[in-house]
Amino acid sequence: MNLFYDTLFNGLAIGSVLVLAALGLAVVFGLMGVINMAHGELMMLGAYTTFVVQNVFKAVLPESVFPIYILVAIPFAFLVSGLAGLLLEKTVVRRLYGRPLETLLATWGVSLILQQFVRSVSSAFAIGLLLAVAIGLFLPRLLVRVQLAPRWAGLKGTISWISAGLVGIGVASLLGEERSLDQPWFSARNLDVTAPSWLRGSIELGGVTMPTARLFIIALTILALWGVTWFLQKSVWGIRIRAVTQNRSMSDCLGIPTETVDALTFLIGSGLAGVAGVAVTLLGSVGPNLGGNYIVDCFMVVVLGGVGKLLGTVLAALGIGVISYVVGSGSLLLIWPAMPAGLNELITFFATTSMAKVLVFALIVLFLQVRPAGLFPPKGRMVEA
Amino acid sequence: MLSAPLQKTSFRLLSGATALAASLSLVACGGEKKSEGGAFDGEVKVGILHSRSGTMAISENTVAEAELMAIDEINKAGGVLVDGKHLKIVPVEEDGASDWPTFAEKSKKLIDQDKVAVVFGGWTSASRKAMLPVYEAKDHFLYYPIQYEGQECSKNIFYSGATPNQQAEPAVQWLLKNKGKDFFLVGSDYVYPRTANTIMKEQLKAEGGKVVGEDYLPLGNTEVAPIIAKIKQALPKGGVIVNTLNGDSNVAFFKQMKAAGITPANGYSIMSFSIAEEEIAAIGPEYLEGTYAAWNFFQSLDTPASKKFTADFKAKYGEKRVTSDPAEAAYAMVYLWAKGAEKANSVDDNKVRDALVGVSFDAPEGKVTVEPNHHISKLVLIGEVQKDGMFKILENKGIVKPIAWNQFVPETKGYSCDWTQKRPDAGKFKM
Numbered sequence: 001m002n003l004f005y006d007t008l009f010n011g012l013a014i015g016s017v018l019v020l021a022a023l024g025l026a027v028v029f030g031l032m033g034v035i036n037m038a039h040g041e042l043m044m045l046g047a048y049t050t051f052v053v054q055n056v057f058k059a060v061l062p063e064s065v066f067p068i069y070i071l072v073a074i075p076f077a078f079l080v081s082g083l084a085g086l087l088l089e090k091t092v093v094r095r096l097y098g099r100p101l102e103t104l105l106a107t108w109g110v111s112l113i114l115q116q117f118v119r120s121v122s123s124a125f126a127i128g129l130l131l132a133v134a135i136g137l138f139l140p141r142l143l144v145r146v147q148l149a150p151r152w153a154g155l156k157g158t159i160s161w162i163s164a165g166l167v168g169i170g171v172a173s174l175l176g177e178e179r180s181l182d183q184p185w186f187s188a189r190n191l192d193v194t195a196p197s198w199l200r201g202s203i204e205l206g207g208v209t210m211p212t213a214r215l216f217i218i219a220l221t222i223l224a225l226w227g228v229t230w231f232l233q234k235s236v237w238g239i240r241i242r243a244v245t246q247n248r249s250m251s252d253c254l255g256i257p258t259e260t261v262d263a264l265t266f267l268i269g270s271g272l273a274g275v276a277g278v279a280v281t282l283l284g285s286v287g288p289n290l291g292g293n294y295i296v297d298c299f300m301v302v303v304l305g306g307v308g309k310l311l312g313t314v315l316a317a318l319g320i321g322v323i324s325y326v327v328g329s330g331s332l333l334l335i336w337p338a339m340p341a342g343l344n345e346l347i348t349f350f351a352t353t354s355m356a357k358v359l360v361f362a363l364i365v366l367f368l369q370v371r372p373a374g375l376f377p378p379k380g381r382m383v384e385a
Numbered sequence: 386m387l388s389a390p391l392q393k394t395s396f397r398l399l400s401g402a403t404a405l406a407a408s409l410s411l412v413a414c415g416g417e418k419k420s421e422g423g424a425f426d427g428e429v430k431v432g433i434l435h436s437r438s439g440t441m442a443i444s445e446n447t448v449a450e451a452e453l454m455a456i457d458e459i460n461k462a463g464g465v466l467v468d469g470k471h472l473k474i475v476p477v478e479e480d481g482a483s484d485w486p487t488f489a490e491k492s493k494k495l496i497d498q499d500k501v502a503v504v505f506g507g508w509t510s511a512s513r514k515a516m517l518p519v520y521e522a523k524d525h526f527l528y529y530p531i532q533y534e535g536q537e538c539s540k541n542i543f544y545s546g547a548t549p550n551q552q553a554e555p556a557v558q559w560l561l562k563n564k565g566k567d568f569f570l571v572g573s574d575y576v577y578p579r580t581a582n583t584i585m586k587e588q589l590k591a592e593g594g595k596v597v598g599e600d601y602l603p604l605g606n607t608e609v610a611p612i613i614a615k616i617k618q619a620l621p622k623g624g625v626i627v628n629t630l631n632g633d634s635n636v637a638f639f640k641q642m643k644a645a646g647i648t649p650a651n652g653y654s655i656m657s658f659s660i661a662e663e664e665i666a667a668i669g670p671e672y673l674e675g676t677y678a679a680w681n682f683f684q685s686l687d688t689p690a691s692k693k694f695t696a697d698f699k700a701k702y703g704e705k706r707v708t709s710d711p712a713e714a715a716y717a718m719v720y721l722w723a724k725g726a727e728k729a730n731s732v733d734d735n736k737v738r739d740a741l742v743g744v745s746f747d748a749p750e751g752k753v754t755v756e757p758n759h760h761i762s763k764l765v766l767i768g769e770v771q772k773d774g775m776f777k778i779l780e781n782k783g784i785v786k787p788i789a790w791n792q793f794v795p796e797t798k799g800y801s802c803d804w805t806q807k808r809p810d811a812g813k814f815k816m
Contacts (some may be wrong), residue, residue: 010610017608188442190636190667202646209617211644284607285636285667289440293605293633328611334618353611354574354603 015321024272040291046277085270132168306374434506439483623652649675760787
């Protein structure tokens with residue numbers, strides 16, 4: 001029985017990380033059909049936000065409030081990743097709706113940009129970037145009065161963005177001469193995010209050791225799921241999002257501002273990625289490559305669960321969690337100690353983490369052969385949307 | 386920050402051109418590389434080939450920095466004295482990009498286009514295995530600075546990192562003597578941990594230890610709950626865990642182990658072979674305090690040479706930086722090569738290769754000597770991680786000679802490597 005609870009808890013623990021990481025993607029991919037390869041990097045931004053919040057707490061606030069920094073980091077991470085996602089939607093994704101392949105490539109590019117951004121951002125860099133964006137946005141307004149020859153007029157935007165970029169690079173290089181401004185904020189190194197002491201221990205309950213960090217993540221996952229479900233089912237904007245998902249043109253005709261809905265959906269999905277980023281700092285490393293470690297698992301969960309269904313996502317994640325735990329830890333041998341020798345060897349063979357992963361992928365491939373649309377395939381009119 | 390890559394590019398372009406242009410571009414790179422009076426009679430180009438981008442960049446940047454620092458120091462002291470001429474060492478930097486075929490490709494470029502005298506490069510065994518055929522085919526010459534699994538002895542590679550008998554084997558002996566007989570092995574799923582664990586299993590069999598379990602994580606994997614469950618089953622009351630994980634997985638491993646109560650306080654002795662000062666800073670010392678590591682150099686090594694190395698490194702790259710074993714090995718190997726060239730009185734790779742055997746250098750770790758098997762005799766240390774992220778040295782086993790072909794593994798038992806012998810199978814022959 002002990003073994004049963006142990007397996008249940010650990011499966012739930014692994015699964016809840018997957019749910020949390022994949023939840024934002026389920027919203028973006030599931031509801032909007034956008035393949036967002038930068039989802040992992042939005043998680044990374046959440047993790048970096050946690051790092052910044054931690055350091056602010058360390059530097060400014062009294063030590064007694066330090067333990068709650070992780071709770072404060074959650075809304076901040078949601079905001080930072082959400083706004084980054086919003087920017088991504090406004091600048092890139094919006095122009096590529098209905099072109100999944102281009103979206104995939106463009107967001108992949110964005111993910112590389114974000115990785116390199118956190119590696120090399122310094123004060124000089126940030127000032128140059130802000131300046132360039134500001135000039136790029138405002139120069140066209142100043143140029144309104146300037147009359148250009150007709151065949152150059154269309155290039156006004158391009159010209160101002162190019163000159164903005166040049167000014168940005170120039171300013172950044174000039175400021176970069178100053179050593180204090182040239183220091184990278186994070187550099188390419190992994191960052192040290194230390195969980196507060198109450199999340200570093202564990203609780204014994206009925207013979208099962210439950211690390212508090214895992215319990216925290218499970219609680220956070222439940223909270224996030226409840227929040228998303230409530231938002232989609234009960235709130236006005238949630239209902240609009242679902243309406244657009246089911247039938248975009250009809251919703252448009254009925255006066256739902258579909259562009260705002262798209263932006264909002266993307267913001268929420270990205271914000272959830274940020275929250276997942278906070279959670280994974282408790283388990284793993286924080287560095288520019290953080291996103292890459294999760295993105296494949298996220299897609300795996302969403303595809304297995306069935307696109308557009310949160311329940312499918314949850315069940316798929318928990319299923320993967322339990323299976324990879326049972327196989328990877330070799331618990332099957334304990335459940336049935338007297339199993340035949342051949343089977344025993346087979347299970348021992350798969351009982352390492354890397355072989356368990358292979359087996360899980362093989363099982364997913366088999367499952368998708370039987371049910372290509374996942375656990376809960378979209379039905380009815382939604383299919384056409 | 387933006388200006389740095391631009392300068393690097395311009396430097397690369399120019400370094401392929403004439404000597405004048407190259408030295409001008411060096412001056413343009415900040416002026417600090419200018420020698421006193423510019424008294425050089427010529428120059429010699431060397432390749433620096435490490436991952437400056439991708440997963441491995443975190444680790445390999447430091448190694449490249451240590452190599453550049455050694456080159457700077459040698460240049461400031463007048464360069465390499467060959468044939469009565471002071472040659473300035475000009476580094477040609479290439480990025481291996483954490484991608485193993487790229488290492489091979491860039492090696493070809495450095496040898497054929499840049500005509501470098503030697504290449505300092507590599508970190509993972511996978512990158513070395515990818516580069517090895519290039520150097521053997523072109524009969525050129527690679528210097529590799531990282532501790533590795535052994536079982537290799539190339540005529541065209543010099544290995545300045547530890548072989549297993551200079552790191553893993555003494556560590557296992559120390560664990561057996563002081564910490565217990567039951568071992569659990571955890572590693573990343575690639576060539577180094579798998580070979581190192583094979584060697585350790587043979588050694589434990591020979592010396593009375595027992596392997597109660599082993600597990601491998603794919604590189605970059607951060608979910609270690611199944612491994613923790615296995616450790617708890619196999620070692621319910623504590624025991625020895627040997628960790629050969631590499632990269633990001635270490636962070637996940639130590640964070641989650643601590644949460645699950647697998648800590649030194651509960652009777653678990655954890656020995657790591659890939660955790661140096663640099664990694665401790667990134668993982669957080671509070672997760673690692675009380676665990677062990679075996680290396681050939683620690684920043685806390687209390688000798689004048691070690692202190693000077695650390696002080697110079699900090700002065701050059703920032704007060705917050707730390708030195709570590711890989712950086713020290715990389716630093717020492719540049720000096721060893723320069724001494725070899727001076728001994729050979731030439732920078733020709735074939736002549737330096739023959740001259741290098743027997744060359745010694747007073748490295749930060751102590752006096753290191755190039756042995757006939759192209760590896761280096763090194764100081765063996767075992768340390769315990771302290772609160773401040775530094776190591777307390779628990780045992781100093783003195784200078785140990787390298788053994789390339791492992792003597793615990795049945796397949797290589799009795800084999801040796803000696804490139805000073807003129808025989809066709811000098812790389813691997815029965816003793």
